[in-house]
Amino acid sequence: MKRFGAILLVILVYSAIVFYFGWSVHAWLETFIPVNKWFFGVVWGLIGYAILIARIDHRLRLFNIIGSYWMIIMQYGIILFPIGTIVTWIFPSQLRWIGWMILAVFLFILMIGTYNAFTPVVRDLSIKMTKKDAKLDKLKVVVASDFHLGLLSNKAHLKRFVKKANEEHPDLILLVGDLVDDDPIWFVKNGMSEVMKQLDSTYGVYGVLGNHEYYGKKIPLLVEEMEASNVHMLLDETILLADSLYLTGREDLTNKKRKQLSGLAPEKRNLPWFVMDHTPSNLLIPEKEGVDFHVSGHTHRGQMWPNHIFTRKIFELDYGYKQKGSLHAIVSSGFGFWGPPIRLGSQSELWVVNIKLEDVKA
Known part of the structure; x- marks a missing residue:
């Protein structure tokens, strides 16, 4: 019973993080074009749970790849998204530029990280x-x-x-x-x-x-x-x-x-x-x-x-x-x-x- 409770807690916490990240990205995208929240929610959910979906069958290789990259968002989003939220509270009119800066950091991480991974020494x-x-x-x-x-x-x-x-x-x-x-x-x-x-x-x-x-x-x-x-x-x-x-x-x-x-x-x-x-x-x-x-x-x-x-x-x-x-x-x-x-x-x-x-x- 304790194990079930621990697993349930992990799922709830993880789901809350996925929702928070999705809410932040949706709010940023809305500064450019209207985005249907239900369609976005489905797509974001598939991305957020891709690593679990991939375990259903090895033929779902696309979800395996998506899930691997999603782990980068999880690792550094825990730091970057709260910072972005706090800065947006202080400067609410600058959401668009704050979003661009966070995206730039993610792209920098991806660029340097990919080089280190595929350039062995x-x-x-x-x-x-x-x-x-x-x-x-x-x-x-x-x-x-x-x-x-x-x-x-x-x-x-x-x-x-x-x-x-x-x-x-x-x-x-x-x-x-x-x-x-x-x-x-x-x-x-x-x-x-x-x-x-x-x-x-x-x-x-x-x-x-x-x-x-x-x-x-x-x-x-x-x-x-x-x-x-x-x-x-x-x-x-x-x-x-x-x-x-x-x-x-x-x-x-x-x-x-x-x-x-x-x-x-x-x-x-x-x-x-x-x-x-x-x-x-x-x-x-x-x-x-x-x-x-x-x-x-x-x-x-x-x-x-x-x-x-x-x-x-x-x-x-x-x-x-x-x-x-x-x-x-x-x-x-x-x-x-x-x-x-x-x-x-x-x-x-x-x-x-x-x-x-x-x-x-x-």
Whole structure:
């Protein structure tokens, strides 16, 4: 009963916000031309609830796209619309110009955010770790996460990743979860597998599941598609690579039955141990277990300012690189995006990590 009450409250609050935004936009449009309020109300309602309508059937792709852009209005409208209302109370005759200024801010946000989302950058990092019994002296690793491949983070965006990754001539490519946006259907329908197959590295391409693969509830199909794309999925599994390192891929934290990290540890600790875990929930555990290199994503670095304030509070490391003893940890903001195809305060990225393996005496 409490859950039902909470859901009802959320719906009422959300509906009130949608109505308030619509009322404000209608009042502004009326300064130019008469607008039928009933027709406008229906159209505005479809826009405001598009993200929910899209979940009825994947064929309602237009509503999925509209809903994604609507999230930008929700994120920044909470700030901009009340400011506009207050200024209009003070200067009621200036409603038309106040509306234009708010629209200009939205367009600026959209322009900068779109650039940041679709213009990925390469983050370079050089680290050193103990060689132990590894046969290799160095290793170049490409790390990327949170592609959310689907309608907006699309085939063209995946091509950008493949191009940038292959230009680095990596020894190893690690894809750290949320590879598709819930349902892999658009990955399949749009032939993204053929693009993913073009990734080239010396010792292979490996991936893990993220929370959104679980939301989509089509994990077997996703794993099948990734394996066909030459992305080897590690689901609570540890493998040996090039007689030089152990690589572990963890199930996402969403899976309450996933194995403990200690249960995935290699029997022999004579080689560096790399771990992929989509959600950077607790770095104390990999540090304690003796992990050498730990990579995650999930946080998007908040994706849209000022959401990074919350991710910083939730995670010990919500973005970037951190060394804890012998543990080297990276959290990427992601190559794609969830929902709105914009980034503010973050940028689509991949990491290129040059690892130098040194003898203990070095």
